[in-house]
Amino acid sequence: MSDIAQETIDRLIGAVGPKGAITALEDMQPYLVEWREKWRGRSPLVLRPETTDQVSEIVRICAETGTRIVPQGGNTGLVGGSIPFETGDEIVLSLGRMNRIRAVDPLNDTMTVEAGCVLADIQQAAEEAGRLFPMRIASEGTCQIGGNLSTNAGGTAVLRYGNMRDLVLGLEVVLPDGRIWNGLRGLRKDNTGYDLKHLFVGAEGTLGVITAAVLKLYPMPAEREVAFIGLPDPESAVELLALSKQASGGQVTGFEIMPRLGMDLVLQLLPEARDPFAESHPWYVLMELSSGGGGGALRNAMESALEQGFEKGLVADATIAASVAQADDFWALREGLSEAQKLGGGSIKHDVSIPVPDMPAFIRRADQALQAVIPGFRSMAFGHIGDGNVHYNPLQPEGGDKDAFLGEWQAVADVVHGIVADMGGSISAEHGLGRLKRDEIRRYKSDVEMELMSRIKRALDPANIMNPDKAITP
Known part of the structure; x- marks a missing residue:
């Protein structure tokens, strides 16, 4: 049973027409479940408007009746922000038909x-x-x-x-x-x-x-160079980033880090994937430079950065893509990491940012501290080290119990987020707060920041109908 009056539901369906409303439970399921199945909500109605005017009418009706709204895009979020709660008193507003x-x-x-x-x-x-x-x-x-x-x-x-x-x-x-x-x-x-x-x-x-x-x-870039690089440690990656920025005149577009464990899992997941090197390395960086210049200057900049990296002992091995297809293959190794983690069993995910020079120290501190919480866990730190955002996702110990490991989620988060806060970082770099970190953030933001955000929420949405109890509570 829905906690929303049938009269309200009928009015909302009227705002979009029958083709813009989903009421059958089986048809609503893709809109009610987070893609990792961490959250599963309930709603009597999914609305799919085609125009801004239809959205306006939907929200006007909801404001008048006190009906709560959960806006939803592609439902690819990782913190539960686009999933309704289990109470059944929220409608889902999916914008997928507004695609012009x-x-x-x-x-x-x-x-x-x-x-x-x-x-x-x-x-x-x-x-x-x-x-x-x-x-x-x-x-x-x-x-x-x-x-x-x-x-x-x-x-x-x-x-x-x-x-x-x-x-x-x-x-x-x-x-x-x-x-x-x-x-x-x-x-x-x-x-x-x-x-x-x-x-x-x-x-x-x-x-x-x-x-x-x-x-x-x-x-559109006229020239693009992509290299896959083996390194001894994250400190070398940070130094190589600085060298590459200088050598290219700031034309570094991507700078992604991944550990050997990540490489092994991706090679298992993607049968067509190949290790770029004959020998394994503890860490890898995928670096991309791009510019509008052409004429080979970018290739020279890439080679110069790598040569300096070799001379300083930062780079153990490197290969520059010889074609667009090979560059795409290098990127596939990095982009396969999110899915490949499933092969390692349970993982406790963190989306954190730290000042770039401090990222290696963060990884080292977190690895050491978590051994006391879960002995034998496997460290998985990867992502956008070029902008200080690394996904620190510890994997369950080899042969360990997945459910028992995931049961330590909060204990692990307490350790990781505590170190992040101590180092002046953020516990959410790009995924947001949603349901996952809505309460957690109160431990790390000042009372002044939280009060300012609450005031803004109350000023714009005094009835608290817009995605309530996500990200911020008024």
Whole structure:
């Protein structure tokens, strides 16, 4: 039974029409389960509007009746932010049918898109216009830009281009009372008061529903060099990053780190994958440089950085991709890591950021501290070391009990997050807070920060109907 009145449900279905509403339990299941199946919610209704006006009408009805709303994009999040609770008193508002690219302006280097556009489709549309949209994440074939914006997604190119917050110029948002704020401006400069769009980027749907956005585009790189590199330790990776920035004039687009354990798991998962080296190494870095110049200058910069790395003892072995296909194969080794972890059994995942120079010390401290909590655990630290964001995901001991290991989630998080806080880092670098870290964050943010966020939530959403009890409690 639903806790939402049937009259309200009927009005909401009327706002989108029968084709825009899902009420059968079996058809709603993909919208009610997190992809790792860590959370499973309940709802009487999934709404799939086609227009901003329909979203506005839905939110207006919900505001009038006190009905709670869970906005949802591609449902690829990792912290439970897009899944309703088990109470059955929330509707799911899925933006997937709002998937139109409204405009592409190559001269202004902008693209106006609706929130339900899949990230890979945006990348393709930019490429067809001779431009680059640089957001790159593993879920780009299914995630939607509204979700990317609502979580301030990061990815593998943050080092060069920034997070989603850096890639958006304007937004269209349906506010918690149903009004539409049209802030779709393709301006690089607009110094006319508070920059309202940044309230909604990273807010995880708690302040309103993003329905469209003006995105930044960039020139397509004329030259791209990708190298796979074996190293002795993470300290060498940090030093190599500095060398590479200097040698390339700041043209490092990606700089990803992975341990040997990660390489072994990926080679098991991907039968077509090949180890780039004859000998194994404790750590690996995938480095990408890109520029609009051409003429071989970037290849020279890559070779110069690696040569200096060899001379300083930072690099044990390296290979530069000889073709686009080989470059893609190198990236497949890195991008297969998230899925490959399942082969290692249970893993307790952390999405943390630390100042780049301190990342090796963080990994070392966390490894040592966790041995006292779970002797024999296997360290899995990988990701975007170029921007200080590493996914620290301890794996269960070899042959250990998965359920018992996962039962230590909070104890492990206490250790890892405590070290992160002590080192001036963040317990959520790019995944957001959602349900997973909503309460956890109170231990690490100051009372002033928490009070400011609560005030903003209460000011914009006084009835607390927008994705309630996710990310922030008013």
